[in-house]
Amino acid sequence: MSTVPLHPVVERVTARIIARSRSSRADYLARMAAARAQGPYRYRLSCGNLAHAFAAAGTDKPTLRSGHSGNIGIVTAYNDMLSAHQPMEHYPALIRMAARNAGGSAQVAGGVPAMCDGITQGRDGMELSLFSRDVIAMATAVALSHDAFDAVLCLGVCDKIVPGLLIGALSFGHLPVIFVPAGPMPSGIPNRKKAEVRQRYALGQASRDELLDAEAASYHAPGTCTFYGTANSNQMLMEVMGLHMPGAAFVPPNTPLRDALTVAAAEQALRITALGPDYRPLAHTLDEKAIVNAMVGLAATGGSTNHTLHLVAIARAAGILIDWDDFDALSRATPLLARIYPNGEADVNQFEAAGGLGFLIRELLDAGLLHEDIACVHGGTLRQQMMQPVLDDLTLRWQAPPAHSRDPSVLRPLADPFDQEGGLRRLQGNLGRAVVKVSAVAPALRRIEAPARIFDSQDAVLAAFKAGALDGDFVAVVRGQGPRANGMPELHKLMPTLAALQDRGQRVALLTDGRLSGASGKVLAALHLTPEAAAGGPLAKLRDGDLVVIDADAGVLEARVDEALWQARTPASLSLSGNQHGTGRELFALMRHHVGSAEDGACSLFGSTA
Template sequence: MHPTVERVTARIAERSRATRARYLQRIDAARDQGPARMRLSCGNLAHGFAAAGTDKPALRAGRAGNLGIVTAYNDMLSAHQPLEQYPALIRMAARNAGGSAQVAGGVPAMCDGVTQGRAGMELSLFSRDTIALATAVALSHDMFDAALMLGVCDKIVPGLLIGALSFGHLPVLFVPAGPMPSGIPNREKAAVRQRHAEGRASREELLEVEARSYHGPGTCTFYGTANSNQMLMEVMGLHLPGAAFVHPGTPLRDALTVAAAEQALRITALGDDWRPLGRTVDEKAIVNAMVGLAATGGSTNHAIHLVAIARAAGLVVDWDDLDALSRVTPLLARIYPNGSADVNHFQAAGGLGFAIRELLGAGLLHPDIACVHGGDLRQQAMEPWLDDLALRWREPPARSLDDTVLRGVAEPFDSEGGLRRLDGNLGRAVVKVSAVAPEHRVITAPARVFDSQEAVLEAFAGGLLEGDFVAVVRGQGPRANGMPELHRLTPTLGLLQDRGQRVALLTDGRMSGASGKVLAAIHLTPESADGGPVARLRDGDLVHVDAGAGVLEARVDAAEWDSREPAPPPTAGGQWGMGRELFGLMRRSAGTAEQGACSLFDEADRPCTH
């Protein structure tokens, strides 16, 4: 193993000794109680199988495995629409394998692509915690020997995983749907967005290019949070090998879904290969996730989600861990917004199987995790294929089939990964550098301070954003307004940079899984609503951001800085309308971004008692 990987893994284990021990004690006790159904009263059990049809005898006898399906199916998300047919397929597969399966419950799944820049986006981050709670409700029937999680997109996979970890004695497999076929080239779409931002493209032209990009069932094909989720499930061993990027509606996708049900039945506590989720998601799996994120230039959102997932498993990680791993992990992939290719091109070039094998060979991934497929991470690097109708796995290509998209560790796109931690007198933040050109990774410029992304866009429309500047957008943290993504700023700031201005973004909000070519110091903590230092910034203050050195600071006279009162939080928005009033408890209970912005745990990583 690489010494930095070993060192970070060891310090996570040591830091988490007490919380992890308590967690494992809980899941071991749950397993020792035996099959859950047979502890139910007769009335409870009869309710549980009343509508089970031909599965009634198996559920009544209690000797065969029963799978709980938690589904995030809806028609709003193109990535989730294919999940409509999965339960019927899984039930059939389970019956053929001698078991049974029941839809335990559904969870909400919002589309960030629909809510970007709208009031609904202020519910987005906390939808993750809502999904975790809904997952727990679904599994609380205590009828199940294993579970299948049907979900793909941004907050949905982290929410499902956080909720499932409360039932860590159960084996859990994640069952994805796969990406839609490629649409128009991503650079063409980005160019039209920028032209629209400066008034040179009509709404109809923009709508046409967006519709040609997002055009059918399946995951959006850029490498944002949804596709980063799928990578994480692979390197954490929670998918069948190679399941991430197989198109929906294909025989291979259906075969993988059937195989997931069959495998879940093999690894229950009823047999001799019990693989509980809580044992699979350990410090090694979390380190694998952070390395995979860095190596592929994945979504900044996972700087938050991985912390929350780890806490749900009794593990304590922070951004220093992520930064240390990113600095020793080579960047192996160029997928939009870090390049022009999409995930289908990445898959065709060798995909995650090739990337995992390369990282294993460099000692950057832990091979010895208890993957759900029954082996370790070395088998996770295999590529699925159909031999007539039989599902089989084979080695990925020996070398990349397109080195403009995917490379090995001997000739990476960059010697370091895509994420950095920033630290200084303004607090701590995260920056994604994999799409930012080296000449744009350092800036010292006057602050332009705003309380919303709409205010930035209004200033641009009024011709007020001249010269070099750092756009400071505060009041966007989890406790202020739910930490929305500020994705609408990407075309505008990118346009200004293309005009020759030196620009950057500093915010206590999120940017997006599609964070692009402009330097963006995001997830700033402490947030302004907690009186963080960013609340002291004024227009014209010099702000220095150095992604390479990990520095974030206001260059203001120390005496003046210390004497300043924090600006009052903005009063408009973030509290009422579009359901936001229902999430006040979550806003008040949320931890910092570096604690996962989670409303479900307190400072000691116990269930929240606020």
């Protein structure tokens, strides 16, 4: 039990989440308790079922047939197109070897799809991206439905993959689950240099070859992209929720230390099954306190806005109900301790070198901003999670993080934060509710009152820019981009253009019922607006020239329109016919029809709580 008193805001938010979730959480835990088996899970199978399960197991067949040891189910997002997942090609062989040496066994239970937002940005395929999370959750459930496993290792890294794996695994929350990442690629060209070339290209001042050279120098090797987007925010979340072996997040791929951590995860998974004395099922690791830790970690690092969707959906899968008010309250109470691109110059390798998540977790724990007493998968509490892995000859051990930041321009202590508040805010007003990431936005640019310019796609914004029609101060309103309309694609290709306009002296902002991305940057952007326009939200009432106020500090989002006129307006009709077919979009119509609102996690698996 922690000896540091909890911060009063953390204590208050945790208490209200527990109260709000009492019924749904109790129901979830009861279902998970009922699923716990006595003895290895495969022994509940009939002889025919069991024979099918070990028919191709080779040297593991005797263990699976007659042993009483644990069997690990591996769910993998490996593919060799995506740099973040390519290093996982050899993980199953490594895990099987580790399991054998520990007296158990391991089998690849199934694979899940892994698409890359970096490849689909601005393309039709981006309209499948958010729903791919729900497909991954279902694929995880299919993989584990053979009911022959005593523990689970989830191999995944990127944007929708980790949330999808976790949502799916929570349906099997009676099993211990450990997440096994691959680590970041080596640093390429500085992120600011890449952004500068992108911006010059948007202005017609750089050639396509120059842009491609910059992009290829940034994304250049196996491993996760090194900016602090959704993928690396995922890894931070797994650490502060206790679902990684300590310090696993940002160890580079294809190194002896990374392999040692993967072996350690397999060994630990076998130690914490229901067959032994230290049973640590996922249902107990991921509780209300772990979810609060995740929101605090997101605020302290200026993490991805996508997690205002993903964390809500993850929590609901565990019977826990959170909303954007919780994010807002915790962010306002949590100092910003990290500057990692896009809210700083450094990448995650530089962040790790400065002291990394170990330093950050210790600072937050010592301030009472994190719950220490969660049932981490490594067998200890969050105080042990901050320990950093090293290889001593060939032996894996953990050591304390540095006492002081090795680079205060990247990572700072609580006594000297970059900002007294965290990176996320909730907005609300007569246009609905939205989220905004402020950690990369200059304080002077966090409020705008300007005329609306209405667009139905990001391509329409870019066309107006190329035509020289985006003069003066304005709020670019891009509507019909919510989950029900077209799957809520990221609108990231708007950023170089809007940033260029801002740099030449215009006051600009983005307002949308779509997403932006984990790379949300220096332009004020009100995102995930709910209710979305396609669901009858007030965004559909906006007209060109209406004054719009976005005030991130005050949490205000309003159309300054006469109330009588506002109430009399008929919502504009949206043209969505172009979003129904092509690139597989026709296969996702059922998800668009059943999806919940953004504040409910934009999830097609649960629907809306409204």
